[in-house]
Amino acid sequence: MAARAFPFVLHLDLDQFIAAVEVLRHPELAGREVVVGGRGDPSERAVVSTASYEARERGVHSGMPLRVAARKAPDAVFLPVDGPHYLAASEEVFATVRDLGLVVEVLGWDEGFVGGDTDDPESLARRIQAAVLERTRLHCSLGVGDNRVRAKIATDFGKPRGVYRLTAENWAGVMGHRPTIALWGVGSRVSARLDKHGIGTVDELAAADPEVLVAEFGPRMGAWYGALGRGEGSAEVDDAPWVARGHSRETTYQQNLTTTETIADAVRVLTAQVLQDVHREGRPVQRVGLKIRYAPFFTVNRSRKLPAPTSEPEAVQAAVQALLADHLEEGREVRLLGVRAEMTMPDEDGDEVGRTPVRGRV
DNA sequence: TCTGGGGTCCTAGGACCC
DNA sequence: TCTGGGGTCCTAGGACCC
Numbered sequence: 199m200a201a202r203a204f205p206f207v208l209h210l211d212l213d214q215f216i217a218a219v220e221v222l223r224h225p226e227l228a229g230r231e232v233v234v235g236g237r238g239d240p241s242e243r244a245v246v247s248t249a250s251y252e253a254r255e256r257g258v259h260s261g262m263p264l265r266v267a268a269r270k271a272p273d274a275v276f277l278p279v280d281g282p283h284y285l286a287a288s289e290e291v292f293a294t295v296r297d298l299g300l301v302v303e304v305l306g307w308d309e310g311f312v313g314g315d316t317d318d319p320e321s322l323a324r325r326i327q328a329a330v331l332e333r334t335r336l337h338c339s340l341g342v343g344d345n346r347v348r349a350k351i352a353t354d355f356g357k358p359r360g361v362y363r364l365t366a367e368n369w370a371g372v373m374g375h376r377p378t379i380a381l382w383g384v385g386s387r388v389s390a391r392l393d394k395h396g397i398g399t400v401d402e403l404a405a406a407d408p409e410v411l412v413a414e415f416g417p418r419m420g421a422w423y424g425a426l427g428r429g430e431g432s433a434e435v436d437d438a439p440w441v442a443r444g445h446s447r448e449t450t451y452q453q454n455l456t457t458t459e460t461i462a463d464a465v466r467v468l469t470a471q472v473l474q475d476v477h478r479e480g481r482p483v484q485r486v487g488l489k490i491r492y493a494p495f496f497t498v499n500r501s502r503k504l505p506a507p508t509s510e511p512e513a514v515q516a517a518v519q520a521l522l523a524d525h526l527e528e529g530r531e532v533r534l535l536g537v538r539a540e541m542t543m544p545d546e547d548g549d550e551v552g553r554t555p556v557r558g559r560v
Numbered sequence: 561t562c563t564g565g566g567g568t569c570c571t572a573g574g575a576c577c578c
Numbered sequence: 579t580c581t582g583g584g585g586t587c588c589t590a591g592g593a594c595c596c
Contacts, residue, residue, distance in 0.1 A: 236564070245564045247596095260596085266561050279565090306567095306596050385594050416571065448565060495563065501589065536565085568595080575588080 200438035202301060206314030207433050208323055209341040209349035210330075212291065213358040215308035216248035218336055219287045220277055231274035233258055233267050238278035240268035243450050247279050251358075287334065294333045295326055303435045309353075311346060313435040323361040347431035350382050369429040374401035381426050388423070391415075403427030441544060445475035446487070448536030454493050455532040462522060468537040469518045473511050481541040482507035483514050488521045489536030497534075500525045507542050514539060 212218065217232045231253035236244020246267050249258040256271040264276065288307040295302050301313035316322050323340040330338055341352030342363040351373070352364035364372060373380065378400060379389040395410055397403050404427035412420035425431065447468045455461050465488070476483060487501035500521050508514065518537055 243562090243564080247564085261564085263561060263563055266563090269561085308596075383594065387593060419570065443568075446566060450564060499590065503588065534564090538566095566596090569593090571592085572590090573588105575586100577585085577587105578583100 201434045201436035202313060203433045204301075204313040204315055204435055205344075205433075206316065206319040207343050207346050207349040207435060208312040208314045208319060208326070209343065209346070209353045210295065210310050210312055210326065211339050211341070211353045211357070212308040213337045213339060214248060214250055215288075215336070216279075216284055217250040219284055221250070222335055227275055231256060231258075231271045232277065233264070233271065233274045234277045234279055235264050235267070236279065238276045240264040240276050243452055287336070290334050291330055291336060291338070294330050298326065298329055300326075301435050301437045303437055304440065311349065311435045314342065320361055320363065327359070327361075345429075345431040345433040347382060347426065348429050351380070364429075366429065370401065370404070373429065374399065374404070376400050378403050378427070383426060384423070388415075392423075400427050442479065442541075443543065444485075444538055444540035445472050445479075446536055446538035447471045447475075448489060448534060450491075450534045451532070455535070458526065458528055461526060461532055461535065462519065464535050465518060465522050465537060466515065468535060469515050470511075472537050472539045473514060476539050476541060479541060481544065482509045483539045484542050485540040486514060486517045486521065487538035487540070488518060488525065489534070489538070490526065490532060491534035492527070493531040493533045495533065498525070501538070
């Protein structure tokens, strides 16, 4: 239906997106060390969302606590995260690509797949870069692949402002000797488990005994990791609009919460925010979740299916408060609270089976 | 160093039913 | 009386990504 396979898949990734957008509205910051994260106050509990290339040269990277970033880059400019502004910039980028008549599948603020129905994907990539730059003043890099996995991995080799092609032809030559963690979908935990079996490189993963992988990771993920090692994957690009399964809000408090009443109030506030997000979707809530991170850093998640899907704010509030009452360990200081609501899907109980899981799509 | 926020998907184990 | 095996639902936890 909306998903189509292409001879080439292009992966577009905006260069230092958030920092670049901030520089556009604060031109005096061009060339400076810019760090975007939290509320822009490096003394607070928060982490880096994006650092400009200048700040990265000082060792600042996303995920790093702002306090640490401030120590590494004392002269950097710290800015608060402004999600709505980045979303607007992102939408303009992808509208630009769609206006070229291309099929686009958005993956996040700063990246997406583009269908490459051409035998000269590099020219197409350069056309996309020029159009995006002209309309949004933002630079991007493009990966060209014969499927999604290879396109996604290719992009990093093109950065910044470049184009790089990764296909069955050069896959083993480019990726074979690299550690498995270089693959999209392999993180530190999985690469460590692979190491246990003597699988350290992409080549070794590609040649690994399927039975070993299935025994370690299960039938679905085992097969998926083997295929990943060989760079295999779908060449489909799906331009169907994204439909969220749920929404969540969580907050790390600058000072730990200590009393049951304070905690219950904070959960009420978070639930109200989630309800606003859910209300915009117009679908009922069928499951609620509560996340509690006790000091210093121990996290539990509890969830409960509602007796029936509901759009009543009071019913959702009551369900979340009940979860809290059942599970909060009193007397322990709370560092973070989070509330999540999962909605029914639009075609649930309809005749459609649902989308193929992204990670399982081989 | 002291660890954000918003998502998705997979797996495993227990409950329950036949 | 005790036992099996399969299927589904629910919940918790893990892992990954941006």
